[in-house]
Amino acid sequence: MEPEVSIVTPTYNERENVPIFVKELDEVMCKHNIPYELIIVDDNSPDGTAEVARQQKPKCGKIKVIVRKNERGLASAVIRGINEASSKYVIVMDIDLQHPPSVVPKILEKLKEGYGLVVASRYAKGGGIENWSKTRLLISKGATLLARIFVPKSSLTTDPMSGFFGLRKDILEGVELSPRGYKILLEILAKAKVKKVADVPYVFRNRYAGESKLGGKVMLDYVLHLIKLARETGELRRMFVFSLIGLTGIFINEGTLYLAYEVLELKSLGYLGLAIGGFLGFEASVIYNFLLHERITFADRIKELKTSKLKRFVHYEIASVSGLVAQLVFLLGLTALGMNYLLANFIGILAGLAIRYTYSTTKAWGYS
Template sequence: MTTQRNNQSKILASVVVPTYKEVANIRPLVTRLVNKLENSPFGTINRNNIEIIFVDDNSKDGSKERAQELKDEGYPVVFIERTTERGLSSAVLRGFNDAKGDLLLCMDADLQHPPEKAPELLEALVKNKDADFVLGTRYGEGVEIDPNWPMHRVIISKVARSLSRPLTPLSDPMSGFFGLRKSTLEQGKKINPIGFKIALELYVKCGCKNSTEVPFSFGVREAGESKLSGKVIVKYIEQLVELYSYTYGQAFIPAVLITVIFFGIFVLMILYRLFQ
């Protein structure tokens, strides 16, 4: 039996999970994350000072009811249902803006981001007071890619990562497993809620300078459907162009960079067409 939450505890950390038709993953995500907190060697973040916020784009698949079941059982769950808005990045921003915690973490609902790693990312911000951004990276030392992960997805990820390299020193800016401080978010300027890779968007637009990284092994989706599509790839390229303009100024983007971006579009679309 799960003990009831202490409502008097101050929320220190908020975990935001954007969802669309992910009902099968909600319970394992919450229970695995909370179980790790209850057995965590860190101690700073615990089940009484964390909230897990699901921002759902009107799935109508039982996600709302599943979240309520968990809340009734004493789990620190918040469910935000959006009926007029759509999109991953805007969902993350909605969750961050509604969050009560000083530490903000984003993770996917598909369990490819191990829930057991979430406390470690948050503790990385707690321990490193100078860090304004924490990234869960698939390219850290000792990390192995799941052998069941499709090779074309690995290649697409690496090409997309290379295209963003001039914008950030992060080893894995394509990762959706990341965190930052609320104060860092509040420094953001012209944040685009349409872009697909919100971690890259926030790192650039919030002026992050000091980051820390936590390696994790990226698994295969356990339930639900992948959101990768040709449209997503095009949106990512559009986001890159906008971020380069923001960072370097539209008049100063070298012609060679534009060439590289369009070459990247070509490669990504060919890969997607071949392996979809």
């Protein structure tokens, strides 16, 4: 029987996990009556993972074992598996049982409903993580925020770092996925022509046997991968344009203050006049920046966004005020710690810019 879904699992030294994974998966698929193919992409594991895989005899699906002799790497293994899939629906998951097979039918159901991409999410309502320390959770959250900044479409899912997801193959037509990074879902979110993404909650379990292949260097690799994706998709350019427009806002700010203070004679009010002028200058620059961000910085996104222009403006206003507050906090805080006040202010300006941009790209003009 033709498989209804192809399940791709990359493996490296996972011999102990193979039989139990195949058993769990097969039980689920038999119960739901879903014929499937399991594609195991093994990088010639020295522990004999491939032989163990070939010995498995699932009842409701078939297994295809691909052994790569000259290549190593999680992302390229997944890409190879997707390319070998014979069904139009593909689900990618790990073999170590951190991704429970019971979620597979739910992902398939969403794919059949018409979602091009379905993410099994630890952070969707009903999802979770078994046994993670606060630190590990914090790192995961931080990494997710970075993804939202550098790959804005990652806001279409609650868990862009997930290694467990399903896709309809046609969303990858004409898309070149890089085999370098190890977060292949981020590549897909950044590059694929996908508009509708669904999340399916799941609880991330502990590894059944063996140990993680992903060690310390992973964090640096991750950041480099994000920057590469941002460069390729024009997000770095967007950050640059955003900053440049912010810079020109200084003239609007100063000009408005001058007009209010001198021409409208707020001067006569003394410090109160200066405060009002300062406020007017700030507000004028916020409005000016907003209009340019609408027309230039984020112009390409406007049509796809669900938020109204008014909402976007309110968000941008919040972004700008938060940025200003951050700037002042840095100025006062770092100066109090003994730093030169001009340097402290400069760091504050950069921090303010980072906050304005983050809020703008994820909220005001964000996809979520």
